[in-house]
Amino acid sequence: MMYRPHTLAICLLLSLSLTVHASGDHEHEEGHGHSHGKEHGHEGEHGHEHEHENTTKISAAMATANGIRTAIASSGTVNATLPIFATLVVPPQQEIQLSGRFPGLITDVRVAPGDSVKKGQTLATIESNESLSRYEVRSPISGVISDSHAASGNLASSEPLFVIVDLSGLWLEIPVHPSQRTQVTAGQPVTLPAHEISTQIESIAPPAHGRPFWRARAKVPNPHGDLTPGEVTLAHITTAETVAQVRVENRALQNHEGNTVVFVHHDGEYEARPVTTGASDEKFTEITAGLNPGEEYVTDNSYLIKADIGKSGAAHQH
């Protein structure tokens, strides 16, 4: 009986040496390496640093190194635009299908496709079948012969002899689908980035030919004649022109915790400021609430601020 304490002690120690160490297990495993303890300390500081989960501090040097730039919120116009693929067409009165008034023998053709013609210029001479008198076919408009079916010796019937188009000015026909209809009205400016042309909507024609879209029309000058009828091009319609009390650059806007925010910089501290946005165009967005004129907000690399505020939640999941 003398030895029992010893045996007990032995059992205790051996189990201790093994089980205590198995329990050392959890200490080690939840950490990510040797620096676990330290890391923890840092997490603590970190939590303290971002007490209000909406701000972060970044030194000026660090901001410069990271390409964080700011701008001052100010008033300005915001032009909401609607991009639509539109077609350049020749206005009906500028494309003439010219036929002889009376059927007869074509005796003389003076122009070929591609020739420019003036208004009133004689294009061909036809000997009428009925009267056998000759009459001249004259161009009703100035333009270019785009097509010709006239040849000396052919009989002219009611078929068109010439197609004359006037390309000095074209129409941009913009299909406005029902969902867009309310945004588009006559008088709105239209730009064609591909051709660097600005114009405005002249009229909006109701749907035709069973096609369910309205057709907004804008005049497009073609002084050099280099625009091609039938060309499809992207048109930007300025649907609303807002004079915003406060506007910010679009790249300043970020989503943060379900809100649209801009990051306001004040004295090395960046704050995620929820804002209400109004109109928006390609470059600027109107801020209707949340930001005052004169406040400094982050433009370039605003994502970095968002990342910094949210970084404590960034975890490695497998």
Next chain:
Amino acid sequence: MLNAIIRLAVERRFMMLASSLVLIAAGLWSYRYLPIDAVPDITNVQVQINTEATGYSPLEAEQRVTFPVETALYGLPQLEYTRSLSRYGLSQVTVVFKDGTDIYHARNLIDQRLGQISDALPEGLKPVMGPISTGLGEIFSYTVTADSDARQSDGSPYDAMALRTVQDWIIRPQLAQVAGVAEINTSGGFEEQIHIRPDPALLLQHQITVPQLVSAIRRNNSNRGAGYIEVHGEQQLVRAVGQLKSIEDIRDTVVARNGTAIVRIRDLAEVTQGEELRTGAATRGGSETVLGSAMMLMGENPKEVAEALERRLQDIATSLPDGVTTEVVYNRTDLVGKTLATVQTNLLEGALLVIFVLFIMLRNLRAALITAAVIPLAMLATVTGMVQTGVSANLMSLGALDFGLIVDGAVIIVENCVRRLSASGSALTLRERLELVYSATAEVMKPSLFGVAIITLVYIPIFSLTGIEGKMFHPMAATVVIALLSAMIISITLVPAAIAVFLRNGTGVHHTEPSGASSVESKRYGYQSLYERLLRTALGVPVMMIGSAALLIVGALILSTRLGSEFIPQLDEGDIALHALRIPGTSLQQSLDMQVLLEERLLTFPEVKTVFSRLGTPEIATDPMPPNVADTFIILKPKAQWPDPERHKADLVEQIEASVRELPGNNYEFTQPIQMRFNELISGVRADLGVKVFGDDLNQLLTAANAVAALLNSVDGSADVRVEQVTGLPVLTLHPKRQKLAAYGLTVDDIQSLLSTAVGGQQAGLIYRGDQRIPLVVRFPESLRRNTELIKALPVPLAGGGFVPVSEVADVILAPAPAQVSRENGKRRIVISANVRGRDLGSFIGEVQRRAMSEIDLPSGYWLEYGGTFEQLQSAEKTLRWVVPATLALILFVLVSAFGNLRDALIIFSGVPLALTGGIFLLWLRDIPMSISAAVGFIALSGISVLNGLVMLTFIRQLRDQGVALRDAVIEGATRRLRPVLMTALVAGLGFVPMALNTGIGAEVQRPLATVVIGGIISATTLTLFVVPVLYFWLHRRSHNKASLSR
């Protein structure tokens, strides 16, 4: 039988010695096949099934790929569990099998199952199994870079795409053929593509749809054979060629005819070299790079494979374009070499110390050399045994070897032979000498064999460990057991044979004392007389002796509770791995920009040699990270090149961490390369408690998860409560308006395919350039596909001509969506993890479970499961709770069967707690926490102390059997056994000294073990020498008295 073996060894001594040559040859041959790595491989048997689903969002990937794949795997034999991950463009199912499953068989079965479901998967998606590799597989990484003035053949500088092409088509095919390589994985750069970027306005204008364009390319890009013809007896093959060869060819491809005009691709689209939509990137030293990594085939020798890779990479250098170079940035050989060097130094120095001690104690060079010869022989036998049993050599398995322990058995035998030989004088005939060696060996063989058997036995609890702990320590226990058993066999075969051959008399060649002394007593050394005097004093005050020993033990027990504790000391890999984490949703380019700044900052540290990183998912998704995560590898210079070579790495890490924390937007996790891979692959819940919520609806799951998190936070002792992040990926979703679609005669597919081609791109064929295959991709111009407003305006062509804008027939909404869907065992799940501080785990978990039961209200089809390391902890505790006492009982049983007496067995057993005291004290003094390594040290210790007591007690009993009086027998026996006890203790202790003091790479794993053994041996030896005889005397005196009284 054992006697017969010894008899044989002595009689056939020359044959025995010759047989050692066989042992040496076998050992050397085996060494070539011994896989050597730094740490044991703790990866479970797993197969990753990756399906690349380009353009699929997490939800689609889960629904259309992950689910069918998971379902197909149900009922696989040996299946432990499956888990899966569905991310953007990727479905990954990880199948974990029970340990010991044959991986090739498992892969075969999976392959079969995957073949059966190929119809159930969306067209064009093919699940692929990951490389046959393990957590230790990533052994070699290199970067491909170009000099700044190097030019491509067309005169342009090398960009990320050109370098990627070099990697993909020159380097990779050659490296992939190196024996032992499972896969070469690539990160970074852009796969070369040729982009056809149609302008939607031009498509409208020419009335051509995207499918028409794609089919035009497909129909104009093939070669076709047309059989053969015979002409005048000659056979001529006929073929029509038509493969597109150049960008110019593509531009000239005819798409349609518009009236008399022919519409070519050049009229509709820009054709240019383009960048793939990549999911990953790589950087090095602050600029983008192409990073190649070699994955080693399972079970290969990492050292050899890495060396072969390095050689091959040097060969490849000659075939690279001028100015393009490769550089090795990570090579496992370095670490293996360093750890191996540490182990070698420790073993070599330990062996030298052992030889020295033997010589001093035996005063006989030959005897010392015979004993020392056991070391290399046992080592070679161990190597053979390791290769045969498939145990790999690493820090853990080799680290626990102590040559002192190995030679213990031999020491006892040699010492006894030397003693008997010198006692008997020099005038022995050959026959007499052989007989003497035989009897001297047989005399101590039993205690020595029992001792070794006991040391072997104490390793049994280690074999009972399962899971990661088991994988970590089984190789070590196996190695030690193999070494001990081989040493034991050598000590009863080769050792007596060698003694018979080489030891003519006990005094040896250098002995100066006159031989022929007739009595044992006359051979006393000074320390023996001193010991005898001390022992006599001790025997006078037995109670005080035993009492103070008990006090010491109690003191040590109290002290042991104050020691820190860790699972295993972390191997310092010499390099740092750093996860740089950004918020979910961060784009690859943004991540890349942030990473460049991070790397530049890291490079300002003079200790850093180079930095390289992998962002997002590499080509083969062995480690699928989202783009917001970067694995950063910081390769440090050798310490000698540091400004302050004395500096601690932990100190450097701390400074680095402080420095990089100043960078905005990054969160970090510091780890080490191998450790990181292990974490990624094992990937269970890495916290004390993981509550898993299973169910179907993600929102419901998240609600439940948040409720659980709130509950956990309210329970006493919880810390680091974290809900797995599953949401937050911004997704631009197109919701078709079905009524509108119907009105226009469109189908959902029409707008889906338009969107997928416009934004994601559609492959329309390949261009062949030698072996290189360049995908032809139809995708809308960057200016269009990046702008949400323009995506809404994209024209959807109508059957009768004309178009409607996308916004007319669909709503386009930007909203956060699940970033990933995790599943386990075929069900969606979210994990809430928590750690426990300042409270015992069991009661914490009990409370959580109880309260969850009543407070968390889950809809039907949802349930909670509890996991985490507490499971391992509980299972390990449960196992050890019966294995440790059982082992102790077993040892006791062995001792009892040796003595036929429980009391004596227990006396010997008392050496164990005595030994532990010294170990605990020394740990405390050196400020080393308790760990499994230290525990292994205690295990070895208890073996050694039992061995000592055994040797001493056997002799005392022998003397008593001869009728010597109790007190005399105790004194005489103890004194005569002083030399072997001291010797075994000294060799075992000194053998570990280099290990305890070394500071090289890998030393931190061995240090606790060595410290424990040294401390323990000091206490065990001093205490065994006094307490065991005193205890014996004290206990036997009573029965002695009783016996005389009754008489």
